[in-house]
Amino acid sequence: MSMKISTRQVDGVTILDLGGRITLGEGSVQLRDSVRDLLAKGQKKILLNLGDVNYIDSSGIGELVSAYTTVRNQGGELKLLNLTRKVHDLLQITKLYTVFDVKDDEASAIASYSAA
């Protein structure tokens, strides 16, 4: 049930490819630590690819929100890519869908980050 996470860089944007479940405990902690590590390295353009995330609980949603605000408060940008229907629906009912910048295409997602 653990979350898989891998990192890659494309045109100055750091993409975190997440897979599995983002839930209280392992998944949410991994996400938090990964984003903090990136910020510590000065990598502030972050794209979370959720295409393989099949489950997220309220703690996982909370971590997405915390990651978003943390990155934003440090002058960065965090966006979401490839939401599954379940994750999309959860963000809709929690009214977070309009908070996040959600993309369904990686190339356009990368192009949308501010030049810096």
Add this chain to the structure above:
Amino acid sequence: MTGQPERRVTYTLDSSLDSVNKVEQTAEQMARKAGVDEDDIFRISMAVREAAVNAVLHGNAYDPDKRMTASFENTGVDLVIRITDEGKGLDPSTLPDPLAPENLLRGSGRGIFLIRSFMDEVHFRQMHPGTELTLIKHLGTAPTGA
């Protein structure tokens, strides 16, 4: 969906994430056996998981001396899941609205809201000590929430 009632099954579990996972899986199995559609299986298992997290994390604070009780029942008309903790008690009327603009960017506080969104009925009972959360899904009703 089946109208065949099944005897209530009750588990007494420690206050751990393993217990939360077990409760979630049991709810999913129960819903699947009842013939509920896939979307509602997801909603029910997620609502039950949120209730179990509340019990373990907020109610019992992972205290190894405190227990969570989870019962599962198919009455033939409803799926009824009861989650009980041994904590200080929860007054749902004091919970902040996670959809309020000032709360939207909070890192927590959406669990009860999701439970209410996904289940047909949600009832709180103070056990002194602790709280019992009853989650009810009516069999044969249209999907609710997301």
